[in-house]
Amino acid sequence: MTTFLLTCALVGGVLLLAQLVFGSIGAEHDATTHDGSLTPLHNGAHEASSGLQLFSVRALTAAVAFFGIGGLGARSLGAATPLTIITAILLGAMGMFGVAVSMRAMLGLQRDATLDIRNAMGKVGTVYVPVPGSLGGVGKVTLAVQGRTVEYQAVTLEGSVLPTGAPVVVVGIRDDDVLEVLLLSSVDGVQ
Structure with a gap:
């Protein structure tokens, strides 16, 4: 034994x-x-x-x-x-x-925590650096993506400047990792 x-x-x-x-x-x-x-x-x-x-x-x-x-x-x-x-x-x-x-x-512990910009689509964020209107330049927005707060460069197709603190929604992503955003109140169905 x-x-x-x-x-x-x-x-x-x-x-x-x-x-x-x-x-x-x-x-x-x-x-x-x-x-x-x-x-x-x-x-x-x-x-x-x-x-x-x-x-x-x-x-x-x-x-x-x-x-x-x-x-x-x-x-x-x-x-x-x-x-x-x-x-x-x-x-x-x-x-x-x-x-x-x-x-x-x-x-x-082995999960992939790499931030994927595509997960920002449809997310609501806040303007951090004013976003010039009508693709007139790049500003910055902050938003929660994948459980963390991130900052991205952003542009808008709208005619007026999006001021600091304005609520925005991500409606597109440009090839150069810049978000396209719209003022939250201007999106159909969103108050």
Whole structure:
């Protein structure tokens, strides 16, 4: 029994260490997903909301390692064989669950936070630097995009200057990352 538990602890520990080393240099991405499972990624992305990956390679490896360590610990305290097996199974399950929860938390941090100007379409903002009328020049507006307040250069097709503090709505985006805005009260259906 002790030899089996020691083998589980060593094999699981060595495999976990190897996964950590290969994961830190990026070598794992050829055969596995970001969470260590053998399921291919969809379009190169992983959704952190897809649930716990209890049966990923990492989680199963952790289960084997903790099974061996837990069993050896119980054995060294003089526990009987049934109690040793129960302890090993419980610690193996806790290790598997712990790794799955940790991987889910880490994958949640990998979202792309790059600001996409296209998400500004239809957003309401405020003029920060007056916007000259009739494409007469560039001003600046501030608005909330993707959960943060940003400042963009802006132009308007309207005839009059949009003064500082005026509420505007984004109606277009120019190729040079300049927003086209209109005074909020001049947009149909918006008060």
